[in-house]
């Protein structure tokens with residue numbers, strides 16, 4: 001955590017689509033972050049064969065600090081994974097990745113987003129709640145490593161253009177009454 005706090009505003013942070021050559025670094029983060037990490041083959045397949053998949057990485061000073069992915073199917077986005085390298089946690093990188101995924105999902109026409117999270121993963125739940133997710137139920141024994149349940153969460157993805165239109169209508173109405 002001390003190391004993380006040493007990273008400040010002077011660091012350059014960039015969000016971009018994940019590429020095949022990122023996979024070795026992504027797999028290192030997977031190993032750090034999850035008890036049942038995805039294989040490099042799984043990521044390779046996602047990037048090269050899954051037309052529904054969108055994966056992004058966050059780079060800090062050229063180093064991959066985190067990544068996130070989702071499947072975009074019609075009006076729904078399903079988050080498959082999100083992780084931040086341990087030394088970069090607590091710097092809002094997870095939040096930036098999630099916000100970027102929400103923005104991208106909206107751009108591609110999704111109106112809602114879903115994910116699963118372990119009941120024991122309070123940090124991830126706090127992050128999701130902050131971004132508008134709420135729990136709707138439980139998948140019993142979802143996680144194969146310890147048979148832990150999964151909390152199913154959903155969030156609505158408001159259309160920015162609709163929100164902007166509502167705002168301008170309100171401003172127009174306010175101006176007319178002045």
Ligand SMILES: CC(C)(COP(=O)(O)OP(=O)(O)OC[C@H]1O[C@@H](n2cnc3c(N)ncnc32)[C@H](O)[C@@H]1OP(=O)(O)O)[C@@H](O)C(=O)NCCC(=O)NCCS
Pocket residue numbers: 033034082083084085088089090091092093094095096116117118121122123124126127128130
């Ligand atoms: C979950 C994870 C991606 C969060 O990434 P992060 O970059 O450390 O989180 P951020 O700095 O963006 O924090 C955003 C919000 O998450 C929550 N959060 C982050 N760290 C927290 C902590 N230590 N305790 C409680 N809430 C925390 C807070 O709501 C925080 O917002 P706030 O700072 O305004 O309170 C990261 O902890 C991780 O990679 N964990 C391992 C993999 C994982 O569990 N992925 C999710 C699977 S469902």
